[in-house]
Each structure stands twice: as C-alpha cells, then as structure tokens.
Amino acid sequence: MLVEECRILENQLSRNKVDYLQGFAEIHSKNSLKVKTSSGTLLDFDFDNLFLAVGSSPGPNPDWVPRDSRVYDSDQILGLSNVPKKMLLIGAGVIGCEYASIFSKMGIEVTLLDRREKILRGLDPDIQQALCQAFAKDGMKLLLGLKDFKISSSKDSILLESPSTSDDFDVVLACMGRLGQGLRLKLADLGIEVNDKGFIVVNENYQSSLKNIYAVGDVIGPPSLAASGSEQGRLAALHACTGAAPAFSKFFPVGIYTIPEVSTVGKGEEELQNEKASFVVGKARYAELARGKILGDEDGYLKMMVSKTDRKILGIQIMGTSASELVHIGQMAMALGGSLDFFVQNIFNYPTLAEAYKVAALNAHNQLREKENAK
Secondary structure, three states: OHHHHHHHHHHHHHOOOOOOEEEEEEEEEEEEEEEEEOOOOEEEEEEEOOEEEOOOOEEOOOOOOOOOEEEEEOOHHHOOOOOOOOOEOOOHHHHHHHHHHHHHOOOOOEEEEEEOOOOOOOOOOHHHHHHHHHHHHOEEEEOOOOOEEEEEHHHHHHHHEEOOOOEEEEEEEEOOEEEEEEOOHEEEEEOOOOOOOEEEEEOOEOOOOOOOOOEOOOHHHHOOOHHHHHHHHHHHHHHHHHHOOOOOOOOEEEEEEEOOEEEEEEEEEHHHHHHHEEEEEEEEHHOHHHHHHHOOOOOOOEEEEEEEEOOOOEEEEEEEEOOOHHHHHHHHHOOOOOEHHHHOOOOOOOOOOOHHHHHHHHHHHHHHHHHHHHH
C-alpha cells in the first residue's frame, strides 16, 4: 500500500513537471541548501522560496515510563515482529485511541491508560462517552484519571501497579504527544523562530520569520491533519507565486480513525455552551436508519448543532461507520451558508447513512417549532 501510494505521488509530480529528488537536506542560508542523495552525491541548490513540510516525531517519554526494549513509540510499533497478547497503551489522545482500537480489534488485550479523566480532549462529551462504551464493548480496559500508579519492567513482562489495579503486559505503546522537526533542523541558527516543542512559528500566509521560507503541515503544529497540511501547502505556494492567497477555510473537517470512526466540522455542543450561544441539537442514531441495521452498526450517531436565531448549521459531530465520509455533506452545507431547511426539504437516498442528516434536521426542526409555539 505504501509503495503504491509513493508510486502514485511520484507519477503526479512527473505529470506536473516537478523534479523529484530523494536525499538528506541541510539548509545553509536563507537562499541555499545542500542535499546528500541516496547514492552519496552532494548537491548544492539555490532557491528563491523554500517550503518546509518535514512533519513531526514522537515526543520523549516521561521519567515514569521505563526504558525498556518492550516500550515502543507510535513510529516504532510498526516494526513489531510478532503480535503480543497483552498491551499497555499510554496516552488517550488521537494517536493513542486510534492505535488502541486497531490493536483491540486484532484480538490483543489492550489497556488504555491516561492521567486525564477523558479521552480525546476537546471532543464532544457525548462522543467521548460513546467511544469509551464502544471500546469497552470490544474488550478494551480503560484506566482514565489514574494518577497513583507505577510502571516497572521485569525479565518476563512490564508491570503496572496502583491501589486499584495490578497487571502485567508483553509490550507498552507510549503515545505521549509529538514534537515538530524544527529543533532537529537547527532552524534557530538561521533566524527562523521555533517554539519549545519544535514547531515553526508562521504568519497567516505560512511564512516563517524568514519570509521566503514557508512551513506547512505538522511542523507548524495543530490541527496536524494530512488534509489540512495539504491545503496549507497549496495556499503557501499561491502566496509565494502571486503574493496573495485566500484564507484557510474555517469549515475544515477533523477525522479520527478510531474504530468506530469519529469526524467533526464546525463547533461542538460544549464549545457553543461555553460561548452562551442560542442553539438546539438535532440527533440521529444509526439504530434508527435501515442502513445502520443492514451494516450492523447501531451504536453510531450524528449530532447537528443549529442556531435558534437564523437556523444556520453551527457544527456536525458524527461517530460510526463512514463518519469521515459523511461529514463532508455538513461541511458543504455550512461552507455555502446552508440552513437547517436544506436538510428538512431535500431527499436522501434510502437506505443510506446520509439519511441521518434528514433525521437530525427534523429532530432540530421539531425542537425549534415547539419553542416557537410555546411563546
């Protein structure tokens, strides 16, 4: 799969007359760099503009994680030579939850540990709860909010001990955040501002403190999504070539590839509550949809946040089969200024999961009508 993806990208570069060179680069000045190719050849390049899309890497583990060959980070785990029986996974962020659900589906006994009380910080609380239920249903053990514990290694296993639990594991996967590659590249020596986490500081046009050097993707920090990084690259290239570029869209989707999937666009219920916004929440459960029953996914659902004042869609939250695909329907409606009525008045194929939009819209519509009738 990876080889095929690389082949496709190389073909696209060739078709667009982009020269492709593989090697190790070292930036020497604001207008020059050296590249050591895979054959060992050293090449000098001068440039007007440079684009850095060098990504991020796993952050270092804290002192309470033992230094042991059976402790992996999110990159190293891909090199596992055999399938373990029991895994302790530390860190319930996006990467941790994605890996936890994948390994759990493989039949590995997974324990997910985090000192924080909730998984996927910043996600809609209803989806957090539903995802935890789905994880537990698959046999995953969740240790959230656990602060008093000790992890140690013995000859035969890795041990987790606390007043409430004790268990041993074959391997540990630590997903403790990521750091930008800015520090490794020693960019500060060139006058490029890099923060303490290695992320390059950029302006609204993705220019670093050296204006002809742009940075995009994970190396500049959140949202740290493949799709958003690609769009940042397009906008940066437009700015470099024309001197102007449109702003990054505020209606961009977030996809979390846990099992089940999660995807969102716009604002969530908790965020709107904190803003004291006037809104209602329309809900549709996959269990109400014929397609949900056909697929055997009756746990998934869609939430639609709708403004009480102008009936505009404020946000979409989805958990379940094809969430990362379905979210684009809501994204398009929001980007084009669509209101609740677009979903109420239009027809969706039956049976489909997209029908959830109609169900959620009717649910929100009924709430708004009840409030109007109560006046």
